[in-house]
Amino acid sequence: MSNNKHILEVCLSPDLGGLELYMSRCAKELLATFNVTSVIASRSKLLDYFHNTDLEYEQLKRKSSFSIVASMKLAKIIDKKGIDIIHLHWTKDIPIVVFAKLFSKRKPKIVQTRHMTMTRFKNDFYHKFLYRHIDTILCVTKQVEQQIQAFVPQEICPKTQTLYLGANSMKMLSNQEITAFKEELNVGDAFMIGLIGRINEFKGQHLLIEALKILKAKQLNVKAYIVGHAMSETYLEKLKQHVHENELEEQITFVGFTKEPQKFMQACDVVLMTSRNETFGLVTIEAMKCGTAVIGANSGGVLEIIDDEKSGLLFESGNAADLATKIEQLYNNEDLKEKLAFAGKQKADTMFDNSVQFEKLKDIFKQL
Template identity: 45%
Template sequence: MNQHILQLCLSPDLGGLELYALRLSTFLAPEVNLTCIVSEAGRLKGAFDKAGVPCIPIRKPPKLWPFHAARIIAGIIDEEDIDVIHIHWTKDIPLAVLAKLLSRKKPKLVQSRHMTMTRFKGDVYHKFLYKHMDMMIAVTRQVQEQIEAYVPADVRPNVETHYIGAKTPQPIDEGQKQALRAQYALGTSFTVGVVARIEEGKGQYLLIDAIKQLKKQGMDVKALLVGDAMTDLYLEDLKAGLKRDGLESNIVFTGFITNVQELMQTCDVVVLPPEEETFGMVLIEAMKCGVPVIGSNRGGPLEIIEDGRSGLLFESLDSRDLADKIGYLYTHGEERDQMAREGCKRASDCFDEEAQFQEMLDVLTSM
């Protein structure tokens, strides 16, 4: 194809949003004329380098003075004859709009909206930005509804929902599972996994409280918390609480790891505990691994899980209800296996990475 696509993501982090930008760029590279711009100081640059995807690193501009960076990007737009700029990080919108206006090419501007929108954008500044955007792609129907509610109709670009997909994992055999379980001292305990950064907003404390309740009921349950801690202080607070409650042997912290999907396959259930997750990629990855899932009944999990069929939903922020749902899967092996099968089928049918990327390719090349 002759389309020239610019992927822009100056986020300093390396979470789901940033990794999506990388995976999509990897897919697009052989299909279009692709240019990628990332932050020179961000963790995403290292991920692009490791994946072998060429990128242009630039300095993240000061919030109140983006003109120098915008001129650089405008120059790249004109030099590379860019047709479409695809934004992933919401904070890049002002920079992208300014770069578009400064360029001769005036490319189309598309944003994938990964986060919820919580307030009306009717002020002059936001109306100016949205007036110069051509399309917003919501990762869930809920996000699309928020965009339609909070962006004034007279400046609102075209809005569509396109779910994020997950790659089909490489299965591991029983011997590999047992080796991993031994490595993390899981033994024969019923294991509940959470894959997320260790921070309060990700809700690990809810699962810990649920494990505490299940232990009092005599259930042999452990939690496997996969992810890096954002602050040592929060992690230390969690561990102090475990020591106080006698739960140290029930909660396993892995820290940052690269074999997440392998570790998921050692779990009996994977939980997404935050109060409200915009999407919930972890749920889809676990479902594709053939592991039953539990998510809160707010946000993205509502569009991923068919409650009672392809997984379970628990009352958001209610550790007692979460304990009840884990306990149900603990004591109902046949239902747990059936949910795992249904979840795997739903993830393959509705949230396949290749199919989703093809949708995005069609969208970006039809602008």
């Protein structure tokens, strides 16, 4: 039964990754309980996730983080739709959303899901002004919540709460389907490694290439698949050149973006999280729910997901040699790989299930 509250989901990011896809999932999941309208950027990569669906959405042209024109247009949407709560996701949207609230007649509450770390004090006049108008910040990890409480002055700090992201239960492929998929990818009998996410330097794809160089020198039968949209074509070309220079074309494949990352996760022997300081790591959660072993860097939100040598393995952040060692550990120990995969799935199903987390989000909105 629909609640009387009207929610506005806002994400004007030009990219397509975990943050943006979470916004589209919020729009879908909240629809059964609230009246939901979404606002995405003109020509947004999110358009495919709204077009030809029951989701109500508007497109807004955004030239910069500070745009009075964009704020005024958003304010008109707020008043037209009778919005009670604005739920924003991209930190760079804060100025547009705050000014839209001030320009609007309804003055809705602002809730931000904070996907990114906070690394500096927000005690200047401009940031104090912005954060004074945010009502609640939902933090994707406890670490992020601690950062906000440390860096935003107490007198204007919004209410904070940790709300983990969740993943859906996965449709599990049959052994025959996995075999057929691996044949398409030309995996053969190799140990299959997956690295799934946006391709940019922060995500650490170069570490995988360095690790594969080490593993190839040891004559291990491994193949790695890098899956995701390239945020920087320059960085992508640099990675491909690195692969070519080290004669790793047979070991490393760049797949590009896919709408079915779970197929790769289920086919893989191990899925990696190589980001230097990943805020959360939704891909890791999804891989765990797929029943696949995971290896992640020992920093950021990954530490709240992977219990080292219990639900996955951790390697020293930024250390390709240590990453290679952890991959080799699973390569040589099938029993350990299966043990970690089983425990990882149990933890993900218990702590990071999509339905559980969205029920918590709904309760938060009901209480505002």
